[in-house]
Amino acid sequence: MEPENRRNLLKRLAAFAGGLLVFVPRAFASDGSEGEIVQARGKHRWGMVIDLDRCTGCQSCVVACSVENNQMLGSPEEAAMGRVIRWLKILPRTEGEGSHVRQSLIPMPCQQCEDPPCTRVCPTSATFMNTEGIVGQVYDRCIGCRYCVNACPYTCKFFNWGEPQWPAEANQSFNPDVSVRYKGVVEKCLFCHQRLQRARDKAREEGREIQERDYVPACKAACPAQAIAFGDLNNPESEVSRLADSHRAYRFLEELGTKPKVIYLREG
Amino acid sequence: MRPGSGDVDYTLTGWKGGWTDAKSSEANLESIMLKPLIEKPGKGFWLAAAVLACIFLWGLSAWAWQVKNGLKVTGLNVPVFWGIYLVNFVFFIGISHAGTLISSILRITETEWRRPFTRAAEAITVFSLPFGASSVIVDLGRPERLLNVLLYPHFTSPILWDVVCISTYLVTSCLYFYLALIPDIALCRDRLSTVVHPARVFIYRKLALGWTGTKAQWKMLHKILGGMSVFLFCLVISVHTNVSFVFGLTTKPGWHTAVIGPYFVVGAIYSGVATVIVAMLAIRRFFRLHAYLTDDHFDRIGKFLLALCCFWFYFTFLEFITTFYGRETAHMAVFNAKFFGEYAWLFWTMFACCFLIPLPVLAIKPLRTVRNLAWVCIVINIGMWLERYSIIVPSGARPYLSWGMSHYTPSWVEWSITAAWFAGFALLFLLFTRLLPILTVWEVKEQELSH
Incomplete structure (x- = not known):
């Protein structure tokens, strides 16, 4: 040369x-989407606190979540294969041994990690974190590789193994604000993002800033024991910020460094 | 033929043998090598090809069924999200590495016993890669959206790295395979012009790219193959490390280890070399090439396999001693499931197939016969398939938070597609033996001339 x-x-x-x-x-x-969007961090940081002392394990939240978000009905066969999709599930936990066994039921939505392992591994950015910290899912871009599902240590992401079957009547009962998913894509809890959109629109119409009481996810609205608090973690005055500082507060699998924005209050 | 090829110091590679049939001349070599290309294939060949083609078509229709109905036709569930499609992916990409390893690394180091093995090894690489890559596509929920990986690339995803690595590897190894074929294609063009169908001669002529065997052409070929060997060696390491990253970079218990990269690379080469041995033994038997594929060749490659077997055990040991000593709850759940629990039968069968059985057979000289080598290599490959299964599935079944156990049993669709992929691979290899010389004639010739 x-x-x-x-x-x-x-x-x-x-x-x-x-x-x-x-x-x-x-x-x-x-954080899993185009750089410039992520760098402009939103004003709010939406988070949830679940008080296990108040929770009765009644599963109202599970039902409310399913209805709000057009989740599949599921057949007994699908249930036997563990293929029924519920964005919010009750995790049964047994603690202790011998005569000190204690059973607890823990409602688990997507933990909305601040450093989500699922968005990092997605090859198409179909799962990403938005400016206000909500981990989103683009169904039309997802290739169904289930890498994010495997990467999620909480097993809180779900795959549509087949085309969801709906009775004819379901056409009248779908939530029009939420898209109905189809076979081969991954879905998960989005903190009822559609309710945030609606709250934002309403605030804009009234010419004011969005407030915490405008945005209430379905699970919180349905909880009869008021065990679920929801709000802005960026606002130090909010109920969630106050509860998150409680000495009873903990996060699941904190040692993995995922920094969940769903915080639990230990049973007293 | 090759300038200065007689200067190679065979003592470096321990080569003492030589060809058992010292009298076989160049012409004799060529006629033996070209014989399978001329003679009419027997009934056995057509029967084998037909059976393999049927299995392959059956698997394709099973895939069509899966595309129509979704992945619910598989045995996959929550939390075992990945099953034998991923096992096949790692397995096929794994055996593809032997080809490159034998032909490139042994070519760089001028290891003499490699000569008759290179062609078949490269063919295994080229034929197994498409089945490895397509195993991932079969696993997708929306295979028609595959291009999204390139249209909306997300650079932190190991799957994107895999796509880049494997496609580079496929292109490079095809090119490498083809370049090393050129002198032999030219030989077919010259020797077979009167005996085979004119269309085939036409294809040979086009593919030979006007090769006449001048000094300049040989010089260029050796230079290119030498350079590509180095590049391919780097690719082998990166490709299989990336395959391991798909698992190792998640925090899943049982996958999240640093050793998984080299563990995968060694496992890949181990199963790949075993595959090459099986293929070469079959070729030797069917085409009666005992003069060129001597027992001594197999003894040497057997020793090489022994080294790989020991390396494989070393990495397995590292993997499990780290988990066992650390005693982390979630990691121990996977460990216990493999060693004593639900997956114990699988794990210990795997361990027997990969180490306990091959070790004595390969290490004890009287046992290292060609006949034993044949079945041990098949056992190793079964073991290595189970090894990937025991890496992928138990970790899936024991996630951090237990939502209740779930069992994974592959469905008939998954088994059909698996069988089809193996049949397709064998079929390609079978057809290849009838179309082009299965031993690298020019490399074997170089060897002969130097003696």
């Missing part, structure tokens, strides 16, 4: 390596 050519080649290689140095860390720093 001519010395001149070689010098040019080396220059180009150096430029390429430089480009990589700039580009690669950026790609890793992103």
